[in-house]
Amino acid sequence: MDIEALKRELDGIRIEDNPAIVQQRSRDFYWYSPVLKRQLEHVTGDLIVSPKDEAEVVRVLAACFSHGVPVTPRGTGTGNYGQAMPLSGGVVLSLAEMNEVRAIAPGRVVCGPGAILADIDRATKAHSAQELRLHPSTYNTASIGGFIAGGSGGVGSINFGGLRDFGNVIRLRVVTMEADPKVLELSGEDLHKVTHAYGTNGIITEVEMPLAAAYDWVDVIVGFDRFSDAARYGNALACQDGILTKLITPVAAPAPWLYFKRHQKFLHEGLSVVVCMVAPHALDAFRAFTRRERGKVIFDASLVEDRKGLPPAYELAWNHTTLRALRVDPSITYLQSLYPFPHQLDLVERVDGLFPEVTSHLEFVRFDGNITCFGLPLVKFTTEQRLDEIVRLYEDNGCPIFNPHRYTLEEGGMKQTDEIQLAFKRRADPQGLLNPGKMIAWENPGYDYRSGKTFLFKGLER
Amino acid sequence: MDIEALKRELDGIRIEDNPAIVQQRSRDFYWYSPVLKRQLEHVTGDLIVSPKDEAEVVRVLAACFSHGVPVTPRGTGTGNYGQAMPLSGGVVLSLAEMNEVRAIAPGRVVCGPGAILADIDRATKAHSAQELRLHPSTYNTASIGGFIAGGSGGVGSINFGGLRDFGNVIRLRVVTMEADPKVLELSGEDLHKVTHAYGTNGIITEVEMPLAAAYDWVDVIVGFDRFSDAARYGNALACQDGILTKLITPVAAPAPWLYFKRHQKFLHEGLSVVVCMVAPHALDAFRAFTRRERGKVIFDASLVEDRKGLPPAYELAWNHTTLRALRVDPSITYLQSLYPFPHQLDLVERVDGLFPEVTSHLEFVRFDGNITCFGLPLVKFTTEQRLDEIVRLYEDNGCPIFNPHRYTLEEGGMKQTDEIQLAFKRRADPQGLLNPGKMIAWENPGYDYRSGKTFLFKGLER
Numbered sequence: 001m002d003i004e005a006l007k008r009e010l011d012g013i014r015i016e017d018n019p020a021i022v023q024q025r026s027r028d029f030y031w032y033s034p035v036l037k038r039q040l041e042h043v044t045g046d047l048i049v050s051p052k053d054e055a056e057v058v059r060v061l062a063a064c065f066s067h068g069v070p071v072t073p074r075g076t077g078t079g080n081y082g083q084a085m086p087l088s089g090g091v092v093l094s095l096a097e098m099n100e101v102r103a104i105a106p107g108r109v110v111c112g113p114g115a116i117l118a119d120i121d122r123a124t125k126a127h128s129a130q131e132l133r134l135h136p137s138t139y140n141t142a143s144i145g146g147f148i149a150g151g152s153g154g155v156g157s158i159n160f161g162g163l164r165d166f167g168n169v170i171r172l173r174v175v176t177m178e179a180d181p182k183v184l185e186l187s188g189e190d191l192h193k194v195t196h197a198y199g200t201n202g203i204i205t206e207v208e209m210p211l212a213a214a215y216d217w218v219d220v221i222v223g224f225d226r227f228s229d230a231a232r233y234g235n236a237l238a239c240q241d242g243i244l245t246k247l248i249t250p251v252a253a254p255a256p257w258l259y260f261k262r263h264q265k266f267l268h269e270g271l272s273v274v275v276c277m278v279a280p281h282a283l284d285a286f287r288a289f290t291r292r293e294r295g296k297v298i299f300d301a302s303l304v305e306d307r308k309g310l311p312p313a314y315e316l317a318w319n320h321t322t323l324r325a326l327r328v329d330p331s332i333t334y335l336q337s338l339y340p341f342p343h344q345l346d347l348v349e350r351v352d353g354l355f356p357e358v359t360s361h362l363e364f365v366r367f368d369g370n371i372t373c374f375g376l377p378l379v380k381f382t383t384e385q386r387l388d389e390i391v392r393l394y395e396d397n398g399c400p401i402f403n404p405h406r407y408t409l410e411e412g413g414m415k416q417t418d419e420i421q422l423a424f425k426r427r428a429d430p431q432g433l434l435n436p437g438k439m440i441a442w443e444n445p446g447y448d449y450r451s452g453k454t455f456l457f458k459g460l461e462r
Numbered sequence: 463m464d465i466e467a468l469k470r471e472l473d474g475i476r477i478e479d480n481p482a483i484v485q486q487r488s489r490d491f492y493w494y495s496p497v498l499k500r501q502l503e504h505v506t507g508d509l510i511v512s513p514k515d516e517a518e519v520v521r522v523l524a525a526c527f528s529h530g531v532p533v534t535p536r537g538t539g540t541g542n543y544g545q546a547m548p549l550s551g552g553v554v555l556s557l558a559e560m561n562e563v564r565a566i567a568p569g570r571v572v573c574g575p576g577a578i579l580a581d582i583d584r585a586t587k588a589h590s591a592q593e594l595r596l597h598p599s600t601y602n603t604a605s606i607g608g609f610i611a612g613g614s615g616g617v618g619s620i621n622f623g624g625l626r627d628f629g630n631v632i633r634l635r636v637v638t639m640e641a642d643p644k645v646l647e648l649s650g651e652d653l654h655k656v657t658h659a660y661g662t663n664g665i666i667t668e669v670e671m672p673l674a675a676a677y678d679w680v681d682v683i684v685g686f687d688r689f690s691d692a693a694r695y696g697n698a699l700a701c702q703d704g705i706l707t708k709l710i711t712p713v714a715a716p717a718p719w720l721y722f723k724r725h726q727k728f729l730h731e732g733l734s735v736v737v738c739m740v741a742p743h744a745l746d747a748f749r750a751f752t753r754r755e756r757g758k759v760i761f762d763a764s765l766v767e768d769r770k771g772l773p774p775a776y777e778l779a780w781n782h783t784t785l786r787a788l789r790v791d792p793s794i795t796y797l798q799s800l801y802p803f804p805h806q807l808d809l810v811e812r813v814d815g816l817f818p819e820v821t822s823h824l825e826f827v828r829f830d831g832n833i834t835c836f837g838l839p840l841v842k843f844t845t846e847q848r849l850d851e852i853v854r855l856y857e858d859n860g861c862p863i864f865n866p867h868r869y870t871l872e873e874g875g876m877k878q879t880d881e882i883q884l885a886f887k888r889r890a891d892p893q894g895l896l897n898p899g900k901m902i903a904w905e906n907p908g909y910d911y912r913s914g915k916t917f918l919f920k921g922l923e924r
Contacts, residue, residue, distance in 0.1 A: 105743075106591060106675075106677060106742070106743070107677055107741055107743030107744075108743045128591065129568060129590065130675070159703075160704050161702075161703030162703075165702065165705075166702050166704050166705050166747040166748075166750060166751045167747035167748075170746060170747075171746070187750075188746050188747060188753075189750040189754065210704075210706075210743050210744070211743075212675065213569070213674065213675035214568075215568060215569060216568075239830050239831025239832075240623075240627065241621075241622050241624075241627050241828040241829075241830070242624075242627035242630040243627075243628050244672075279569055281568070281570045281672050282569075284632060284633070285628040285629035288628060288649075288650030288651040291650075291651075292651065342804075366703040368701050369701025369702070369703060369832075369833045370701075370831075370833075371831045
């Protein structure tokens with residue numbers, strides 16, 4: 001890699017080559033996983049390049065292609081799986097500057113890939129009381145392009161399912177990695193080619209996302225003496241078609257008391273909770289339903305006058321639950337499980353209960369038209385072997401694990417080749433220069449996902 | 463009943479006593495049912511009273527109470543079960559004049575009971591791009607109070623379930639029928655006391671309803687050679703959490719060709735269809751999904767320039783399907799069935815298929831958090847005995863029938879006493895003067911719903 005020659009060719013485009021800064025911006029929240037921490041800690045790019053528009057992206061990709069320099073795209077680096085970490089070095093392509101909100105219409109927003117989710121919502125709310133359908137718990141820091149390329153759902157999935165479901169992304173502009181990069185517009189089923197592909201097969205330069213009505217969501221926490229009651233309540237609430245919520249998150253005792261420090265005065269050690277976001281106009285119905293289900297509202301933001309210092313509900317949920325636990329107890333890590341419908345409640349009790357070191361944390365979602373839940377169970381980490389054993393037992397019991405301790409698309413996902421993404425990569429990145437090492441199907445087409453081993457990208461061999 | 467004395471007491475309140483007009487306004491669309499047509503044709507009130515505000519409602523009720531005159535409330539008379547027909551004569555209380563839209567806020571509208579659904583939406587759309595969550599196919603003529611008191615769901619139920627689900631009505635003001643009528647505000651679980659009670663236990667004088675984001679819904683019709691494929695497609699579309707629709711209505715051949723006259727040029731005799739309303743920003747995804755499912759879009763309002771004379775999609779659906787069939791073939795009537803989740807598709811095929819005189823018509827909805835469908839099968843009527851036999855066979859096969867050939871709450875509903883409504887009626891209408899004959903539990907507490915007989919209100923005996 002002739003980085004110096006590349007730099008000369010990128011004259012006029014913003015570049016950062018201070019090694020300390022480059023290393024810092026070559027990382028994401030991979031350290032949530034002790035496994036990824038060990039594997040990826042040394043990873044760094046050679047150069048951060050920050051194009052300000054699509055024309056500059058095209059220039060960067062053409063130059064990198066001609067020099068054979070890998071390019072790993074990055075939004076704000078809030079992923080947890082090393083999605084944006086440059087395993088083969090080279091250029092980290094920061095899309096953070098391309099953060100304009102370009103157009104807002106009923107049900108739609110068009111923006112640059114680097115726009116921060118909360119900033120998009122501020123613009124769409126001010127324009128027409130609209131907001132994004134889905135966001136991760138890193139709402140205030142994550143970029144929309146990074147969310148699409150590296151995320152899968154989150155807050156709002158209780159209403160709209162996942163990011164890869166038809167309709168949850170409207171359109172993407174994508175630049176290919178070729179001598180003469182092409183700009184493609186993708187919509188409909190073509191979106192699947194690049195959503196959740198970690199930027200391995202094209203660089204997103206514009207997104208068009210669906211919007212929903214924006215409300216001043218009210219954070220409410222409901223307490224239960226038994227976690228099974230909390231889970232059952234969460235499931236029943238999610239099945240209330242007329243009660244508009246945006247988040248339904250059961251967390252088992254003692255995690256709320258131990259880790260939700262700023263809410264501690266509302267909690268006690270034995271309390272399991274369900275963290276909710278409720279539309280203001282649904283509050284009466286929510287309260288009546290909760291009373292009927294014998295849930296105890298222990299926190300209702302609409303009734304608590306002094307909320308200073310309290311994080312929003314979504315920062316107690318999804319991967320922020322893990323973050324809060326990690327801050328208190330660095331030996332905590334997590335898994336991501338699906339409890340398939342219609343057996344979700346039984347499976348939670350049975351499978352989470354197999355492991356003394358697991359504390360249940362659920363996220364209710366719509367999934368293929370049904371209400372079910374994902375789990376982000378907190379796991380007290382001992383060894384990688386034990387973690388793998390836990391993963392295996394979840395899967396043996398019928399709960400797929402989306403393993404957050406793997407940096408490849410396949411191992412963190414469906415454990416099989418995504419033929420559509422692979423075919424698209426052949427066209428869009430024929431030299432395999434985009435985010436190398438993340439798509440096993442590309443690196444090692446004959447890889448056996450049932451080997452029980454972890455894929456090791458050759459670029460990481462030391 | 464001393465109607466003349468009552469009239470004097472109502473001085474200053476708008477009254478109509480022309481017998482022809484009174485009879486006309488004592489009717490609803492009960493004639494969809496040949497059974498109700500026979501039973502109720504002679505029903506008429508003595509007087510139409512049209513209060514202009516709540517104070518006048520209170521005056522009317524007090525006066526009627528003191529004279530022992532029955533009061534049957536009425537919106538615009540678009541019901542199908544004689545809900546608003548005064549079985550014991552007396553006053554028909556028209557709430558049509560109380561049609562003001564009083565307040566609009568994010569997620570909420572407050573209005574009088576007589577406000578027409580389409581008029582409410584015109585106001586809320588102009589105010590803040592919002593619209594009602596649910597409406598019947600009689601959107602352009604039905605009143606909100608009548609919908610709440612006599613309806614159960616409709617267009618939009620695919621997103622929000624039914625009217626009686628928590629959250630689909632926010633608040634009601636209700637006037638009781640006593641010497642000194644009380645004005646009550648009901649919310650939360652108390653709403654159940656008066657929703658879908660046909661006005662038997664209080665007169666609604668104000669409603670507060672939840673709103674959703676308003677869109678310029680696009681009418682699309684998808685065609686299939688086999689009805690089972692249409693039903694399967696409708697179910698799969700309903701399970702697409704990211705594709706925002708408001709209506710998913712499969713109708714079996716040859717009904718579309720025979721009865722959707724204005725759309726006939728898009729149809730042919732053997733074509734079964736799925737009538738949809740799709741949000742504009744979901745169209746790309748809808749089309750991609752429909753292609754994948756091998757559905758053929760035979761009508762897309764966004765691509766048809768001359769739509770003059772074409773009714774909106776919702777006027778092909780719910781009970782407008784029946785109406786269109788009736789207009790062509792007066793021997794057609796219908797039933798209302800539920801195909802319980804998760805066996806809805808099998809049940810449709812099995813149960814509708816039992817009867818040569820039944821043509822399938824489904825409406826996909828959310829029901830307790832699941833996607834399933836109601837049926838409004840078109841039935842070629844021969845005799846009441848045969849109709850009862852069909853009802854029995856539906857129920858024997860596990861498909862509850864909400865019988866539209868009965869004028870009582872119980873027989874058209876759950877075939878059991880609604881203890882909450884009955885208890886509330888004891889307080890709110892101690893003399894049983896509100897819409898007599900509609901609540902069996904009141905008229906005949908010992909009634910045996912399993913007798914197989916039809917309840918005959920004594921006031922209808924001749």
